[in-house]
Amino acid sequence: MAGPGEFELIREYFTSHFQTGAQPAGKPVARGNAAQSSVELGIGDDCALLVPPAGKMLATSVDTLVADVHFPAAADPYRIASRSLRVNLSDLAAMNAEPLWFTLALTLPESNAEWLEPFARGLADTARLFGITLVGGDTTKGPLSITIQVTGACERPLRRDGAGSGDHIFVSNKLGAAAAGLPIVLGDLEPSAEQRQQAEDAYYFPEPQFSVARAIGPYASAALDISDGLLADLGHICSASNLGAQLDLDRFPIAELAAAMDPETALETALTGGDDYQLCFTVPDEHLSAVQQLKLPISAVGRMRSVPGIHCQLNGQTWQPRVTGYRHF
Numbered sequence: 001m002a003g004p005g006e007f008e009l010i011r012e013y014f015t016s017h018f019q020t021g022a023q024p025a026g027k028p029v030a031r032g033n034a035a036q037s038s039v040e041l042g043i044g045d046d047c048a049l050l051v052p053p054a055g056k057m058l059a060t061s062v063d064t065l066v067a068d069v070h071f072p073a074a075a076d077p078y079r080i081a082s083r084s085l086r087v088n089l090s091d092l093a094a095m096n097a098e099p100l101w102f103t104l105a106l107t108l109p110e111s112n113a114e115w116l117e118p119f120a121r122g123l124a125d126t127a128r129l130f131g132i133t134l135v136g137g138d139t140t141k142g143p144l145s146i147t148i149q150v151t152g153a154c155e156r157p158l159r160r161d162g163a164g165s166g167d168h169i170f171v172s173n174k175l176g177a178a179a180a181g182l183p184i185v186l187g188d189l190e191p192s193a194e195q196r197q198q199a200e201d202a203y204y205f206p207e208p209q210f211s212v213a214r215a216i217g218p219y220a221s222a223a224l225d226i227s228d229g230l231l232a233d234l235g236h237i238c239s240a241s242n243l244g245a246q247l248d249l250d251r252f253p254i255a256e257l258a259a260a261m262d263p264e265t266a267l268e269t270a271l272t273g274g275d276d277y278q279l280c281f282t283v284p285d286e287h288l289s290a291v292q293q294l295k296l297p298i299s300a301v302g303r304m305r306s307v308p309g310i311h312c313q314l315n316g317q318t319w320q321p322r323v324t325g326y327r328h329f
Contacts, residue, residue: 014043014104014120014134039101039135048135050101056153059097063088067144072186077115079204080146081122087227088150089130089208090277094225095159096213097152099130104137105147130208158213158223158281161240167221167282169245169302170291172212175230176258176266177202179273198257206277212296216281219291223281229272230301231310231321234280238310247302249314267314268321 041049052058065084067073085102092099104123108115127134132150181199183189191199213223222241226233238245254270261269282304283291291298312319 053153060151061091062149064147077119078122090225092152093208097154099132101135102150107142107145163222163241163282165306167304172279174253174255176270177255178275180258219287220281226276229274244308253299
């Protein structure tokens, strides 16, 4: 039996799932953290009509996830939806922006109700969890890919180009879980039940670091999210700020899944594996004490410096990984 056409698909799977989570016209979005913004007209017309929050900048970002490149095509569609939205939300968190709206462009090999229903449900559950509303999009036929554009509001954006020489480099939580767990997700390793849960949580349910970003917003000089590995992403801060960096790896925060590897592979995985969606940010000396008093799940891992390049020290010796991070091409 043929699946629904484009407009029936939108109405049946997306409009219905998001009606309960959509915000009425003139009302603030979920969580109330972007007061006075609203959706005047959402899914179903040529354009959405949106009221931006008064006195704030809009932050917008778009990412495309391709089947068997950014997620296994055969994975649970609920989990695919969760991952797709969460990795985009991580960009908003990195800018210290509160989520408002998103659009979805979905390319499908076929209109399959058994796939679409859990995908739409996963997207709606994730959207409600983070207080963001679906306001439009597109569907077309072709190899499975998912493009999501997110928009948020910020008053004090965290950019990549604000770091200064001598600033302290921090990362949130621990790194390496998703990269270490990828062979488990792909079925290439037979793990314990606990390891499987850790791997699947890290890969399909990464946590955008909104609370950390809000807390460090008044103090950080630069920030970004770690998607391609710390070394690669810290390089973007270095490039934007015309600086280099010194990383001290003796007490580097390595996730439990990665720490089960041999020490050098564990460290390399945490530094270069990617898919962490944690924050890397820099803090000037004058704000260091204030940030430390916040009692956040963060670790100081080095300092910015005027010498170009990223230099790693381990046990007092120069250390060089075999790779520097995920490459898109």
